[in-house]
């Protein structure tokens with residue numbers, strides 16, 4: 001039985017998300033993040049990746065990237081949350097979505113998109129509404145730049 005199902009997201013009101021179909025322990029492989037393996041050169045030469053925040057593009061190694069923006073990759077529907085319950089973990093040329101805490105049945109499966117802090121961060125508002133939310137999609141380590149309460153030593157956890 002699959003550990004997730006696809007339904008309308010509570011975070012992205014216009015989109016879909018993945019939801020746990022049962023209680024999931026921390027450290028569980030939930031879904032493989034699949035896509036087309038492409039060379040860095042293809043990435044550089046394609047208009048598809050012009051966006052400064054590569055939402056579906058993962059770095060696999062020095063030569064290859066993974067383009068997950070394909071219809072057969074349900075993991076592309078996973079939304080960002082500032083209190084993410086999963087991480088992307090790469091092993092070789094594969095990327096897995098692995099739980100980093102216990103997930104309850106019915107909870108939305110979320111990751112940290114890992115965006116850096118730069119001048120265009122305001123283009124990517126975050127609506128996860130978690131206690132850790134800084135209002136924008138920015139990786140954990142950079143959230144203190146938006147709000148001092150996210151300074152390293154004062155990280156709030158649920």
Ligand SMILES: [Zn+2]
Pocket residue numbers: 081082083126127128129130132133134135136
């Ligand atoms: Zn948030």
